[in-house]
Amino acid sequence: MxxxxxxxxxxxxxxxxxxxxxxxxxxxxxxxxxxxxxxxxxxxxxxxxxxxxxxxxxxxxxxxxxxxxxxxxxxxxxxxxxxxxxxxxxxxxxxxxxxxxxxxxxxxxxxxxxxxxxxxxxxxGGEVLGRVDALMRKEGAASAASSAAPTAGESGGAHESLTERERAVVELVAEGLDNREIAAELFLSEGTVRNHISAILQKLDLKNRTQLAISYYRER
Missing domain, CATH: 3.40.50.2300 (Response regulator)
Incomplete structure (x- = not known):
């Protein structure tokens, strides 16, 4: 229950x-x-x-x-x-x-x-989901404006700092899979998936899976 x-x-x-x-x-x-x-x-x-x-x-x-x-x-x-x-x-x-x-x-x-x-x-909720992407863009605008521009050879996308495996995890989070499903999809343990997600959130300075999914669609 x-x-x-x-x-x-x-x-x-x-x-x-x-x-x-x-x-x-x-x-x-x-x-x-x-x-x-x-x-x-x-x-x-x-x-x-x-x-x-x-x-x-x-x-x-x-x-x-x-x-x-x-x-x-x-x-x-x-x-x-x-x-x-x-x-x-x-x-x-x-x-x-x-x-x-x-x-x-x-x-x-x-x-x-x-x-x-x-x-x-x-x-x-449906009404909220339709607005969140724009909201997160607006919230990130101030910090993006004050950040240094990428140097030569660097990408401006925040997700470029992630490893190939981490990007695969992010994509599956954005698709709505839970840790068990991600582990099965990528042939990992659930503990490894949890560790990847914690590392990803720290790298991207995000709070939770919802923000992670939003950032994924924003970077596409």
Missing amino acids: IQTIIVDDDPFVRLSLQTILEAQDDIAVVALGGTGEEAVALFEEHAPDVLLMDIQMPGMGGLDAAERILAAHPDARVVFLTTFSDDEYIVRALRLGAKGYLIKQEVATIAPALRTVMAGQSVL
């Missing part, structure tokens, strides 16, 4: 989400909350598989709550479910290491998204 906590300041939304998710055979809602402070406390109490949380709430918002939770539990699976597809929110959520950013109107995608997150992948 996917042990899930739902945090949203609207009681109707909380109960509706609980009803939708508990209709699934493999999802259990273990707690409900209405503020960022409650999200932090409930996470510490229940250690859920997934925290499904709104962004704008009274007091501590979802992003601040996620920052506190992920600072203490870097492997926490935080998925934002919100009506706000604001550019700043999306970028901050990805940089924090959130595993997903979904839009409330896309209700049918929530349960499959939780399963995807449990399989080790990140999820973005």
